[in-house]
Amino acid sequence: MNDLLVRLELFMSNPVTVLLLTLGAYLTGERLFIRSGRKGWFHPVIVGSLLVFLVIHFSSMSIETYTEHSSILKTLLAPFTVALAIPLSQQLHHVRRHAGPILSTLLLGAVLVVLLGLGFAWVSGAGE
Template identity: 30%
Template structure:
């Protein structure tokens, strides 16, 4: 058993298996918003690590294979974007405004609330990248002087909360346009929100992919420039 726990491919297979089990649970519960597959899989992996007393470094010997695939997987999301390219061109100005204002709001709230409640500049710099995909967040956080590992945790938590809260809030506000739903999921919940948009329809998915990509690009350009000021 000890040998198995130190085998990198074991942890790769376990992670994939936990996610597939999460998908099964998600379908059995009628796509319950409180149980997205990534949350169930996340909990199962953590439980396994805790029960086997496995260090994070040992897990990442296998987990890095999946981590390295994040970039190509994000690129594959260009397919729904291409399918809705005509509509996206027509809404280009509105998308740009929504992404810019949405990104500015998330940055201001994250920085301001962290400084106000906690007063830790390093933590505030780390949480600034919470609304972009993990590979980009880790790279930018390193430039800002934050904690990359903590940044990855913030990204996951933000995505999960976004998937759980965004749709009920939009329903409460009577916002039902596919474009608005997609942009909100993409800006606020990055890849996890985009995966939820893929379940809703092609239009939601395309706008979520566009918003997620533009948000990550905007953060990558603006945050290093703001590092000195913050």
């Protein structure tokens, strides 16, 4: 039994496990999002974040381990974000036409991300 726990600990601290956890959580969230009829509450980022949080909270994986091993995803995020600029610039006329709803959504999202971050920290037992 002790050998099993040691192996599980090694598995949970493996960088490949962290990548598979993150991508699997997102893909699960995407499936749920599509099956729910694309309801906003089941957005893949929300569901994926919640699933990763639950795995970290209820397993032997620490947040430090997850942060360290998910750095490759953060590194890849920058070029992908820049790559979105090309199709976005081609649709600039649509963006200008819908500037009001876009700005209000961004403002609401900014407020919600802070509240969710504080909520997750509170549930995780973080101090002030």
